[in-house]
Amino acid sequence: xxxxxxxxxxxxxxxxxxxxxxxxxxxxxxxxxxxxxxxxxxxxxxxxxxxxxxxxxxxxxxxxxxxxxxxxxxxxxxxxxxxxxxxxxxxxxxxxxxxxxxxxxxxxxxxxxxxxxxxxxxxxxxxxxxxxxxxxxxxxxxxxxxxxxxxxxxxxxxxxxxxxxxxxxxxxxxxxxxxxxxxxxxxxxxxxxxxxxxxxxxxxxxxxxxxxxxxxxxxxxxxxxxxxxxxxxxxxxxxxxxxxxxxxxxxxxxxxxxxxxxxxxxxxxxxxxxxxxxxxxxxxxxxxxxxxxxxxxxxxxxxxxxxxxxxxxxxxxxxxxxxxxxxxxxxxxxxxxxxxxxxxxxxxxxxxxxxxxxxxxxxxxxxxxxxxxxxxxxxxxxxxxxxxxxxxxxxxxxxxxxxxxxxxxxxxxxxxxxxxxxxxxxxxxxxxxxxxxxxxxxxxxxxxxxxxxxxxxxxxxxxxxxxxxxxxxxxxxxxxxxxxxxxxxxxxxxxxxxxxxxxxxxx
Ligand code: B12
Ligand code: SF4
Numbered sequence: 001x002x003x004x005x006x007x008x009x010x011x012x013x014x015x016x017x018x019x020x021x022x023x024x025x026x027x028x029x030x031x032x033x034x035x036x037x038x039x040x041x042x043x044x045x046x047x048x049x050x051x052x053x054x055x056x057x058x059x060x061x062x063x064x065x066x067x068x069x070x071x072x073x074x075x076x077x078x079x080x081x082x083x084x085x086x087x088x089x090x091x092x093x094x095x096x097x098x099x100x101x102x103x104x105x106x107x108x109x110x111x112x113x114x115x116x117x118x119x120x121x122x123x124x125x126x127x128x129x130x131x132x133x134x135x136x137x138x139x140x141x142x143x144x145x146x147x148x149x150x151x152x153x154x155x156x157x158x159x160x161x162x163x164x165x166x167x168x169x170x171x172x173x174x175x176x177x178x179x180x181x182x183x184x185x186x187x188x189x190x191x192x193x194x195x196x197x198x199x200x201x202x203x204x205x206x207x208x209x210x211x212x213x214x215x216x217x218x219x220x221x222x223x224x225x226x227x228x229x230x231x232x233x234x235x236x237x238x239x240x241x242x243x244x245x246x247x248x249x250x251x252x253x254x255x256x257x258x259x260x261x262x263x264x265x266x267x268x269x270x271x272x273x274x275x276x277x278x279x280x281x282x283x284x285x286x287x288x289x290x291x292x293x294x295x296x297x298x299x300x301x302x303x304x305x306x307x308x309x310x311x312x313x314x315x316x317x318x319x320x321x322x323x324x325x326x327x328x329x330x331x332x333x334x335x336x337x338x339x340x341x342x343x344x345x346x347x348x349x350x351x352x353x354x355x356x357x358x359x360x361x362x363x364x365x366x367x368x369x370x371x372x373x374x375x376x377x378x379x380x381x382x383x384x385x386x387x388x389x390x391x392x393x394x395x396x397x398x399x400x401x402x403x404x405x406x407x408x409x410x411x412x413x414x415x416x417x418x419x420x421x422x423x424x425x426x427x428x429x430x431x432x433x434x435x436x437x438x439x440x441x442x443x444x445x446x447x448x449x450x451x452x453x454x455x456x457x458x459x460x461x462x463x464x465x466x467x468x469x470x471x472x473x474x475x476x477x478x479x480x481x482x483x484x485x486x487x488x489x490x491x492x493x494x495x496x497x498x499x500x501x502x503x504x505x506x507x
Contacts (some may be wrong), residue, residue: 014048015461021108022087024115030093032121036075037157038094039063039187042112043081044105047401049423050368052460053453055082056469058198058244062100062127064183066153074157078187081108084465088112093119096160098153100127101137103375103395110140117142122165124156129395132216132377138167147171150180172220173203178227182234191467194477197243201231201260205249207276209302209314211341214248216377225256232263235271242477245273254282261285261292270481272296272337278317280325287496290332295484296365297329300339304358305351308344312380326362330437333487335365342419343372348409352418356425363435365446366453369422370400371415372407427454445479452476 021043041060046052059080067076079088097116101109106129113123126145130137137144143165145152151171159165188196204223208215235243250273251257257279264271270293277299280286303309304319317325326336340355359367374381374390375398384390389406398404401419403412410418425431432450436443452459452473463469 012048012458014046015458017084017465018046018048018052018461020045021081021111024087024111027090027115027119029118029120032095032119033092034095035073035161036077036092036094036096037070038077038079038089038097038121039067040088040097040099040112041080041082042099042101042105042108044102044108044399045396047399048457049401049420049427051427051453052457052464053194056192056460056464057194058246059185059188059193059196060100061183061198061200061246062149063098064185064187065180066098066126066149067184067187068181069150069153070184071154071157076184076187080192082464083189083192083467084461090116090119094121096122096124096157098124098126098149101125101129102127103129103132104399106133106136106395110137113140122160126152128213128216129376131219132213132375134168141167143167143169145169145171148173148175151175173224174220174222177203177224178230180226182230182237185238189467191470192464194469194473195240195242195244197235197238197240198246199231199235199243200246201226201228202247202250202252202256204252205276206252207249207313207315209312210379210383211312211372211374212248213375213378215379216375218377223252225253228256228259228263231260232267235264235269236267241269241474241481243269243271245271247274249274249276251275251279251285254279254285258285258288261288261294265292267293268481268485269293270295270477270484272298274298274300276316277301277322277325278315280328281317283328284496286328286332286334287491290334290491291488293484293488294334295480296335296337298337298339300341302339302341303344303347304355305344305346307346308341311345323358323362326364330363333484333491337366337368338364339368339370340422341370341372342422343403343405343407343410343415345408347407349414349418352422356422356431359426360431360434363437365435365437365450367426369419369426371403371419372405373398373400374405442483445476445483449476449480 041063046055063078070076077089099109099112117123122142124143124145125137125141126149130144131146134144134146143156148171152169156169185196190196202225204221205214214221275297301322302314306319309316329336342351374384384405391404403415407415437446463472
């Protein structure tokens with residue numbers, strides 16, 4: 001306990017706006033404006049150890065996707081509480097408020113629902129947490145949407161207009177993706193995000209790891225692909241230099257990714273995506289990704305301990321071979337943001353130093369740490385619950401920054417302490433410097449990006465409030481894009497299979 005307090009003291013003070021949702025003012029019941037719909041992304045507390053910048057990297061795609069499916073005749077408004085612009089709009093009062101719910105911000109979503117309902121608006125809740133805990137969500141809404149909101153939102157609005165709203169709507173994620181209309185990115189405050197082009201090409205994953213939300217009981221999410229043309233047109237229409245794919249795993253179907261790269265190449269933009277490390281089995285595909293603008297991949301390494309991966313049912317190459325695979329991505333100018341889960345059953349207190357030292361030794365440009373978190377409905381949740389190892393069900397703390405279960409080889413406090421230590425070490429000057437690219441020409445851009453992303457939390461608060469995110473970040477993106485275009489011209493001239501130096505200063 002004393003250790004934890006010492007850690008808290010070592011943190012710079014977090015601005016209250018990053019920790020607490022805005023107060024909801026008292027308002028009387030009144031007549032809502034017919035056919036006005038408001039879509040809300042609720043506030044969540046930010047972990048002061050991690051970067052505040054990541055919360056304004058891209059907007060949630062859930063709300064813009066639903067917005068795209070809104071029938072004609074409705075006026076739409078979009079509100080993201082994490083942009084720190086004060087309490088959400090209520091004047092005029094919308095007829096319907098759609099709120100997206102993840103478990104970490106479920107409490108805030110329910111508070112918003114109560115506030116809007118008390119004034120006379122109809123509230124619809126949807127999102128991952130509604131799917132995992134429908135009974136809980138039902139108590140807070142006029143209607144809940146379980147599953148694919150793009151299919152359900154038009155039905156909900158039609159029923160509402162007819163006065164036949166039902167309390168519960170369900171849809172799986174199996175309908176053809178080509179039917180989905182393009183997301184309404186025009187509703188977004190464009191200056192507030194690094195890029196408004198968060199985009200999705202596929203749904204699902206070839207894996208089903210026991211801790212992943214994809215293994216939630218009742219979630220039917222077959223691997224679905226969108227038409228390459230649809231995805232490329234959507235990206236081109238948004239006109240941004242950088243796109244972020246929010247797919248669970250863009251590399252699950254290699255033939256598809258190859259075709260997508262072919263379509264993306266002429267756009268001349270840069271992009272990043274989550275893939276599994278086995279993508280490096282296919283070196284020509286990695287090359288095609290690089291030639292198509294990929295400057296960064298987000299990879300769930302999860303653990304360097306093979307037994308943890310087996311227990312989690314993650315099919316992945318051996319951790320001993322990870323370093324070679326990372327080097328291969330680097331040789332193609334692709335930066336690696338690794339995701340690591342701490343607190344598995346085969347993790348002892350040595351896991352923290354071992355993980356960070358490995359990250360430094362292979363020069364991962366960035367990494368995120370997550371305390372193992374059992375999401376309700378997953379095999380991991382059932383396993384820990386039946387073993388009596390869950391500490392509580394306070395969803396606010398199921399944010400991967402808190403230990404919510406009893407780890408096998410350490411105390412919950414030691415796990416939280418180790419997690420915080422990992423971030424402190426990763427964001428230290430020493431670690432940033434140790435992970436610099438070997439090519440000196442790429443170092444200034446790497447340092448600028450690292451310092452802005454990892455060591456500017458106090459600044460981020462102001463940038464977010466004043467909607468300066470795009471303005472501040474954009475020059476670095478443009479620099480990365482230009483370096484990438486030069487790099488890829490060289491790569492195209494190189495014989496496939498010949499490793500090169502890292503020139504790209506990608507995102
Ligand atoms: C982009 C992203 C982020 C971004 C932005 C998140 C945001 N709130 O907007 C950033 C980087 C900030 C982020 C941070 C975190 N994230 Co995140 N993130 C994602 C990611 C990759 C994409 C989300 C997305 O846009 N999906 C696409 C949309 C279209 O899908 P969808 O949300 O499921 O929405 C559909 C339906 O659910 C439904 N629906 C959704 N909302 C509504 C609302 C209404 C009214 C209706 C009718 C329907 C509806 O319709 C939609 C269309 O079909 C997902 C993984 C994934 N691929 O989904 C993880 C994910 C959502 N994140 C997760 C986590 C754990 C976090 C963190 C807590 C991790 C951390 N410690 O950093 C933080 C904190 C954020 C928080 N407290 O929620 C988990 C959530 C687990 C859970 N059960 O809730 C996920 C699933 C990743 C994972 N594999 O575990 N994240
Ligand atoms: S590989 Fe990643 S996205 Fe796929 S099931 Fe495992 S954790 Fe989920």
